[in-house]
Amino acid sequence: MARKFETRPGKYAWNPERCEEILIIAAYNEITGFLTPQERWLERDFEYHFYQTGAGIGLHLLTGINKVRKRRNLQPIVLRERACSDYARMNHGRGRGRLRQAHRDELDEAGAEGCATIVANARLEADRLPEPHFYVDEYKVRREIIESSNRASRDEVVRRLAATTAQQQKAIAVDRLARVKAMLSLASDAELRREIVAALPPDEALELAGSVDNAEIRDVLIRHSLSALTAA
Numbered sequence: 665m666a667r668k669f670e671t672r673p674g675k676y677a678w679n680p681e682r683c684e685e686i687l688i689i690a691a692y693n694e695i696t697g698f699l700t701p702q703e704r705w706l707e708r709d710f711e712y713h714f715y716q717t718g719a720g721i722g723l724h725l726l727t728g729i730n731k732v733r734k735r736r737n738l739q740p741i742v743l744r745e746r747a748c749s750d751y752a753r754m755n756h757g758r759g760r761g762r763l764r765q766a767h768r769d770e771l772d773e774a775g776a777e778g779c780a781t782i783v784a785n786a787r788l789e790a791d792r793l794p795e796p797h798f799y800v801d802e803y804k805v806r807r808e809i810i811e812s813s814n815r816a817s818r819d820e821v822v823r824r825l826a827a828t829t830a831q832q833q834k835a836i837a838v839d840r841l842a843r844v845k846a847m848l849s850l851a852s853d854a855e856l857r858r859e860i861v862a863a864l865p866p867d868e869a870l871e872l873a874g875s876v877d878n879a880e881i882r883d884v885l886i887r888h889s890l891s892a893l894t895a896a
Contacts, residue, residue, distance in 0.1 A: 667748040667796070669720065677720040678743050679752050682767070683789035688714075688721060689768050690783045691741045695732040703732060715768070718760030746793035840864070841872050848881050857881060861888045 667679040680688060692710060699707055706728040713719045730740040754760055771779050847860050861869055866889045873885035 667752055668743075668745050668799075671720075671722070675723070677722045678726070679720045679748065680743070681746075681749055681752050681790070681793060682763075683786040683793075684743065685764055686767050686771070686782060686786040687790060688741060689764065690771060690779065690786075691733065691738075692729055693768075693771065694738060695729060695736060698732060698736055703728065706732070715761050715765050716758070718757050718762075718764065745796050745799050747796050837868060841868055845872060845876065848876070848878075854880075854884075857884055861885055864888065866891065 668676055669679060671677050678684075696707060706725065710721075710725050710729070713725070714721060726741055726743065733740055771782060774782055841864075844860060844864055848857055851857050851860060861884050864872070864885075869885045870889035873882045873889065876882045876885065
C-alpha cells in the first residue's frame with residue numbers, strides 16, 4: 665500500500681491512496697476514545713498533519729496508532745509499498761486535507777453498517793493496487809550506486825585534468841628551456857645573459873645548466889639556481 669518515502673535520513677512517511685486513507689481514518693476513529701493522557705499528542709499531531717496540512721502520514725504516527733490498537737486487541741494498520749497513482753502523487757496541502765475530511769465525514773454519516781461496507785470496499789481496492797516499479801530500499805541502493813558512480817566520474821575527470829595540466833606545464837617548461845638555451849647561445853653580452861637567466865625559475869636554471877657546454881653560461885645558470893637556496 666501507498667508510496668513510502670524518506671523525509672530525512674532514517675525517517676519515513678507514507679503517501680496513501682484514497683482507499684488507504686479511508687482505512688487509516690477508520691482505524692484511527694476506533695481508538696480516539698481510548699487514548700491515555702500521555703497519548704494525546706497522537707490526536708493533536710495526526711489530526712493536524714492528516715486533516716489540516718494534508719501531509720503524508722509519518723511512520724511515528726502509524727506506530728502510535730498501532731500501539732493503541734494492539735492494546736485494544738485490534739488489527740494494526742499495515743501499509744505495503746505499491747505503485748503510486750495520480751491521487752497519491754497529488755501535492756500535499758489543504759486541498760488534500762479537505763478530501764480526507766470528506767472521507768471522514770462520509771464514514772461518520774454512513775452509520776455502523778454503511779461504514780463497514782465502505783471499509784470493506786476500500787480494503788478490496790487496496791489489495792488490488794499494483795506492485796511498485798521498485799521499493800524504497802531498492803531505490804536507495806540504486807541512488808547510492810549512481811551517486812558513487814558520479815563521484816568516481818568526477819574524480820576521474822579531476823585526475824585527467826590534473827594529468828593534462830601537468831603535461832601542458834611540462835611542455836611549456838621544455839619549450840621555455842629550449843628558447844632560453846637558444847638565446848644564451850646567441851647572446852654575447854654578459855649582462856644580457858644574466859637578464860635572460862633571471863627570467864628562468866631557479867630549478868629550471870639548474871636543469872638547463874646540465875646541458876650547456878659553455879662554462880661561463882653554465883656558471884651564470886648555477887649562480888641563479890643558488891640564489892634560490894640562499895634565499896630559502
